[in-house]
Amino acid sequence: MRRKPNRPGIIAALDTPRLAQAESWAGAVAPHVGLVKVGLELFCAEGLAAVHRVARHRPVFLDLKFHDIPNTVAGAVRSVCAAKPAMLTLHAGGGAAMIEAARRAAEESLGEERPAILAVTVLTSFTAAGLAETGVAGGPAQQVLRLARLALEAGADGLVCSPQEVSRLRDAFGDAPLLVVPGIRPAGSAVGDQARIATPEETIAAGADWLVIGRPITAAADPGAAAAAIAAGLVEA
Numbered sequence: 481m482r483r484k485p486n487r488p489g490i491i492a493a494l495d496t497p498r499l500a501q502a503e504s505w506a507g508a509v510a511p512h513v514g515l516v517k518v519g520l521e522l523f524c525a526e527g528l529a530a531v532h533r534v535a536r537h538r539p540v541f542l543d544l545k546f547h548d549i550p551n552t553v554a555g556a557v558r559s560v561c562a563a564k565p566a567m568l569t570l571h572a573g574g575g576a577a578m579i580e581a582a583r584r585a586a587e588e589s590l591g592e593e594r595p596a597i598l599a600v601t602v603l604t605s606f607t608a609a610g611l612a613e614t615g616v617a618g619g620p621a622q623q624v625l626r627l628a629r630l631a632l633e634a635g636a637d638g639l640v641c642s643p644q645e646v647s648r649l650r651d652a653f654g655d656a657p658l659l660v661v662p663g664i665r666p667a668g669s670a671v672g673d674q675a676r677i678a679t680p681e682e683t684i685a686a687g688a689d690w691l692v693i694g695r696p697i698t699a700a701a702d703p704g705a706a707a708a709a710i711a712a713g714l715v716e717a
């Protein structure tokens with residue numbers, strides 16, 4: 481299982497349906513990032529082949545956000561373990577039994593080499609109002625803490641949360657959980673569909689382990705240079 485990084489790092493999100501594009505980005509950013517992300521867009525187009533191919537550049541954060549009955553999620557985890565991702569995600573809202581089944585399946589598939597199991601708490605695109613529309617009152621921070629406790633008690637190795645919950649999670653759960661954080665926007669970059677955001681430096685200062693960064697890198701004229709600039713900012717921070 482992938483342990484905590486020696487220092488906080490970047491996961492570059494390769495969000496494209498084209499494997500050739502993903503490989504080109506992976507090659508360009510590899511010197512500046514710790515992992516590359518394969519998400520739904522690339523996986524639905526190219527499947528496990530994409531994980532094998534981009535893993536030639538950096539270890540893979542497989543962000544498919546499983547959310548189904550425990551037996552189905554366990555089967556999905558066994559299937560993706562064939563490509564040996566370093567980390568995979570599921571929705572904490574799938575419940576304790578689902579998370580326990582996922583961890584067991586990963587352990588049975590790969591033993592010590594298993595991927596870290598990360599539980600997605602509240603998507604970074606949610607505002608408090610949007611979350612209330614789904615029937616969750618009390619706001620994102622409260623719901624993130626509730627789901628984080630459930631997920632960690634069920635055996636998750638870490639959490640996916642927004643930059644705005646990182647320090648509260650550290651206060652509540654200490655240093656041990658891996659905190660993997662999207663919703664990162666360097667000063668001046670387009671916010672897009674993200675809602676709960678912060679800069680890379682603010683997020684590291686709050687206690688994140690990994691920053692998941694997509695469009696601020698991949699939409700840049702030179703993705704390698706964009707990743708290098710963000711990484712340099714983190715070293716200074």
Ligand SMILES: O=c1ccn([C@@H]2O[C@H](COP(=O)(O)O)[C@@H](O)[C@H]2O)c(=O)[nH]1
Pocket residue numbers: 493495517519543600602603604605640641662663664672674692693694695696
């Ligand atoms: O709550 C979440 C969980 C996952 N993501 C993923 O992170 C990247 C962010 O990309 P940007 O282009 O930097 O917005 C993307 O792949 C999401 O699927 C997230 O944003 N929020």
